[in-house]
Amino acid sequence: MDLDLWALVLSVVGIAVPGFAFLWEFFFVGRKRLGYRVQMDTTAMEEAGSKYAGVLAGMKPESGAAALVNPSFVLVRIENAGATTIDEHDYQVISDVKVGVRILFPGRTVAGMVVTDLNPRSLHTNFTGENNALARGVIDGADEPIGYITLPRVPLNRPDHYKVLAVLERVKGDKDGPPPKPRIEAGIKGGRVKMTASGTGMSRQTTALLVFMTVVILGLGLVTVFNEDVPLDCATGTVKLTGSTAIEAVMREAGDMYANTCSGASFTYDFQGSSGGLSALQEAGDQLEASPPVLAFSDGAKADLQPQLLPRPVAFMLFTLVVNKDAGIGDLSIDQVRRLYDGQVQNWREIGGNDVPVTLISRKPGSGTRTTFQHQILQGKREAATNSDNCRTRDSGGDPGIIRCERDRTDDLLNGVASVRGALGYAELGAATKRTDLVVVRMDGQKATLEAATHGAYPFWETEFAYTYQEPKADSLAASFLRYLTNQVGKDIIRSHGNRPCDELQNPVLCRPGA
DSSP states (O other), rough: OOOHHHHHHHHHHHHHHHHHHHHIIIIIIISSSSEEEEEEEEEOOHHSSSSTTGGGGOOSSSSTEEEEEEEEEEEEEEOOOOOOOGGGGBOOTTHHHHHHHEEEETTTTEEEEEEEEEGGGGGGGGSSSSSSEEEEEEOOOEEEEEEEEEEEEOOOOTOOOOEEEEEEEEESSSSSOOOOOEEEOBBBTTTTTEOOOOOOSOHHHHHHHHHHHHHHHHHHHHHHHHTTTOOOTTOOOOEEEOSSSSTTHHHHHHHHHHHHHHEEEEEEEEEHHHHHHHHHHHHHHHHHHOOOOOOEEEEEEOSSSSSTEEEEEEEEEEEEEEEEGGGSEEOHHHHHHHHHHHTTTOOGGGGTOOOOEEEEEEETTOOOOHHHHHHHTTTTOOOOOOOSSSSSSTHHHSSSSSEEEEEEHHHHHHHHHHHTTEEEEEEEHHHTTSSSSEEEEETBBOOOOOOOOOTSSSOOEEEEEEEEEEEOOTTHHHHHHHHHHHHHHHHHHHTTTTTGGGHHHGGGGGTTOOO
């Protein structure tokens, strides 16, 4: 039995058992229940014979009789302990007899009694009058005297009660040992008579139920621990993740976590840029003539692809410009950025920075980040050709002007900007903000934030798409991993890198192709 089924079983049992116990206790066997409790049963033999006995030594069962020798005192509580009213006709007695309850005292006779602590006070009307069935006596024909008290059929609402205080005399048997315990004789139609607890501790039934619930809760806790972060549809096999280096860190972490959770799954990684990844997916699909175990990620949707490649929006990604600290720049207007990439600004002092030459480090053609930069910031204009391989000196025969170079990967570009004086580049925001050796540039005074991007105040963003070749089978690892990226664990990973899951946007249309 798998962990999810165990969790379901424990949950059902944990709800069903207390529910059944409640119905059984209050609607089946306990709907009508007359409760009783002996709250006191104590002797006063030594006290009655001592010089300090006071009134106890002079107590007599009736006028003219001898004083009590072995007195004892019993306090019995009678109550409605059920879920509904107990009426006169609910007592199981002969209809023309008023007796409802009889209390027996083996080995003792009743010297006196009083009904007390009536709640509500209106119950006293049941104990007045000559035929009210409140009486005391001794059962004839018993081996030893058995005193008794009879009580009327008292209607009791929930939780009405009254008490009977009896003074008893020990008449036979071992005077040194405790007398036999009192007994109750009564019956309730459609219900039962039950000794109730004092309320200062838990009953055995309550203790058993608490132990049972504790076991269920611990069981669910263990299932949760062993089942933590398990996707609902763990799949097996191997899938290749390729494409944009801007999303590489996110996908590597997500792939490793999925594989750690689902032991039959594994992932290979070959992030070479958006175009390179899409080409690899197309080639794998053409060879297999079906959906291959490949997922390609692209910064933005690609309109010039074959129809077999199907996009799925994964995340709303922010990008940013980054600059070398020696440039002395932290904010650039959109116009200044365009002039820089047009080659019109060759030294940072021309736009308020330090006296340091400008160097532009870009991503290579085919990069989704470069395509996003050209589309969103340069208004569709392509970047100029490079004239340097090492980003420090112009190549022989290279174009004059500012030094321009390109790098394959996001990390390589960030390393170049950090190490080359006056260098300017662009990258995915999450990767850039983790660096402390370069400056993340504001644009028109605006930081790169989700709120600014979705409200049009920050222009450098794009939707990250996952591409498949045709529709993968529902039980395949590729399909399962795509679903994993949209559940809570996958979303947490995406957010931890500074991006936002598409379905959490106030305007989800921004995550549609062509938005």
